[in-house]
Amino acid sequence: MDAKAMIDSLSSQFTGVIYDAQVESDIRILAKVKPESVKDICQYLKEKLSFGHLCCEFGVDYPERNEIEVVYVIGSYEHPVVLTLKAILPRDDPEVESVVPVYWNANWYERETYELFGVKYLDHPDLRPLVLPQDMLGEWPLRKDYKGFPNKTARNLV
């Protein structure tokens, strides 16, 4: 099954949920997805299309469009195709369903996206900050409008 067939299978299975699907090259496909059905799609990808390997999951902040994209990069152990799934969330109240029940290793990725972007994951087993100290929660440092970034405390700033 090549990349084209995969995207066709996916779009036909989830009409209306998957949109903007495109084949970038033989081994890269990209699709956008409605946030509420991310988990179902991942389930389908894992079981039917053997996309068993979640490479990573992260957020991208677009303040002009007032959106936060949550990107899932999903690869496979059987074939070389890598699928990029994008769920677009409103920036004010980003909430998306957790994919931990499908991909076990999404756990830490989601915890990190939560503390760095403020994306809330529903039904996540253990949504605590991972890399930041507890008191920095709520600053969402990887958002574009984060104020504390060029940290001016260093004594000999160039």
Place this chain on the structure above:
Amino acid sequence: MAEVEPVSTNNKDDMQEEIPGVMTTSTSAISDFLKKTKAQDIINWGRKNSLWFTVNAMGCCGVELLSTGMAHYDTDRFGIIPRNSPRHADVLIISGYVTKKYFPALKRIWDQMPAPKWVIAYGDCAISGGPFYESYSTRQNVDEVFPVDIYVPGCPPRCEALIQAFYELQKKIVAKKDKGTDY
């Protein structure tokens, strides 16, 4: 983050109030006496030849720190050996970026070490922040908290640089100009 007050172990002020006919003494009497004698030189000789350092690899420099203690560079030649417990160590090597999360732990390691103790700031990150000087997560100017004796610039400095840092520290100890002990 708790600010750290400078600790003074010099009790000279206590000694000045003399009661006539009564000889007062203080806890530092023995060390005061030692200062006047050659004994301090002998003690310093022992201290300088047996600098045990903590192994806390905190960044890129940590790898060089590991290599320095091992074969090839072999700091054991100078009597410098790595110790895993801070209780047995004399030298704290800040080998990398200190983050806001790690800083309390590093402070605690420092507090756990018995005096006399010294600090080597190893690498640019420990000195001035290095490439991460503007990060939201790192804590800058750690040398305001730790009394750093030797700064080793480089990103990361080579193992030879660390050996030279120890050599400079030894010279400082002999010249009684280090910050680790109170002379």
Place this chain on the structure above:
Amino acid sequence: MYDEVGPSEMIVHLGPQHPMLPGPFRLNAKLRGETVVDSEVEMGWIHKGIEKILENKTYLQGITIVDRICYLAALTNEEAYVGCVEKLAGIEVPERAQYIRVIMEELSRIQSHLLGMGEYASFVGFVSMFMYTIKEREDLMSVIDSVTGARITHSFLRFGGVKDDLPEGFKEDVKYVFGNLRKAIDNYEELFSTDSIYKARTVGIGTLTAEVAKDIGVSGPPLRATGVAFDIRKDEPYLVYKDLDFKVCTQTAGDVFARVQVRLDEMRESMYIVEQCLDQIPSGPIFPEGTAYGRRSPVMRIPAGEVFHRVEDPRGEMGFYMVSDGSDKPYRVKIRGPVYPTLQALPPLLKGVPVADIVAIAGSMDTCTSEVDR
């Protein structure tokens, strides 16, 4: 985990400063006697916000920052980053530069495996082994040093090429070092396979099956030790790997012993790759001709777009996802480190093992905490 601590149980915090891993890392383990009942990993002790810093650096400045993601395999980090930019900007790398990159990355893989293996041996109490591997590693480091000018953080790759050509006499140096290294690796293998205490400590410990390993997303030597031949160099060839002859080293047992064995085999395989490259390397420029790219790249504006590029790190799959908005700085860079899922897999693996096996299992994963925290 903290809610119910039974009458004969205690919680031991291993770390953040603990000799278990090179880098701060904390494992909270609930013990009943000597047995781990439950455990949990805490990260972030050296989180330095590299992703945010990269967004505020130009593309060229970014190379020095990505070096410091994982200090044990700086060259593969660079490769992933530079590869992303080259894909986005459509830069062709001349063949000689590609060969040089492969040589350096394979050398760096060998040194990383040597360090990881030696450190692992010291975790089971075999301190002398650590000394031996470090000694061999130093020879290799000086070879790498002679090309890149640095031991740990190289900043060697440039967009479209490499910083410098190979120095004179490089081939002879490599040949000399490899001669010693081959003997050393054979010795290590003999030591590992004949020492009964070592075998008692490693065979059947921390076993991952292929299904579980795939399920938790492990890659690199821990995955290959379970029999899955997953290697980006074969599955998604970058640089000149498709012209080179090498095999993906696998074992089937999936335990600690197999992981170390995979690393030993991979070192041999990497040496073979480097020798092939040295024989095949064509002469020619190390930067694309007729373009502005050279030793000093211009301020680059890269066309808007998104790309995911992955390479095979010594520890597994290293991927960069880069979003460009057409300016001279990346809009967003996501770093997918190979150790991230591996370290996540520790708590389930550690359930029910004795305390002494915590370090054996954690060490055999060859983790790099700096890369997880970033």
Place this chain on the structure above:
Amino acid sequence: MMEIPEILFNPWIRGILGLCLMGAIFMGAMIAVWFERKLSADIQQRHGPNRVGPHGIFQLVADAIKLFTKEDIIPANADKFLFVFAPIVLMGSVFLMLVAIPFGAVIINGNTYPIAATDMDISILYIEAVSAVSVIGIFMIAYSSNNKYSLLGAFRNFARMIGYEVPLGICIVSVAIMAGSLNIVDIAQAQSPLWFIIMQPLGFFVFFIALMADMGRLPFDQNESEEELIAGWITEYTGMRFGLGFFAEYIHLILGSMLVVLLFLGGWNLPEMLTSNMLLGIILPTAFFLGKVAIVMLAIIMIRWAVPRFRIDQVVDLSWKRLLPLSLLNLGWVILLALLGV
């Protein structure tokens, strides 16, 4: 019993000799540490200490001076009385062993005078009993420092010691049966023509391994295991208290090597023609004895740096499932020999 010169009964002389002995044993421990550092460096393709004095022989002097002048930290939540008292128990148990162990012998006119503080009839049992006290010292150190690493180390130590004291004791019993005495001097003397290692090689093997476990040398140093438990039982100790624990370990190493030589490797016994001369009789037996001790120490140190560490359950398995049956087999063999009247 052999006659002892009158002058040795003078308490002053005895006191001075005792002090000399203490000094000698401390010197011995320092030499052992230096020996170990140099030898381990050699095995690991390094140089080892070589800056302080020729070949770094004063390295340990520097270390001792530094440890003496370090700050003495008693952790806030430690049990203060035990924390101060425990290293003394450990050191005491090691020094009490010195009372019974002979350090060599002087042979004058065919009479053997062992260089030992006392002459007990049950000295071997006494040594066994006293050396087992050190485990209590270690446990007190670990318990009082209120550290979980230390506590784990102490538990491992207990588990190991209980396992290994049994085969160790059985081996000693078989030696005692063969010699027909519980006095360590008599045991050494009984090996005059034939060393016990030839009569019971199995016993030597079991005794050597059990002794190494008893001393906590590397394949058996689970109580310290640097990579897991930082420094195990002694993690919280600073300065000279740490130094005491450290020295106790090395004095134990020396005394253990002496025990091996005394029980299995023939002690100070030499052919009679070599000791007939007065001067040779004074020097040679002791030199011979100490030389053998040094060789045993060398072997123990080299084993330490050449093998990985056992896990604690494997250690306990090894003792109860392998060494105990082997030691019983050896005991049976010795009894058989005794019945046959060999």
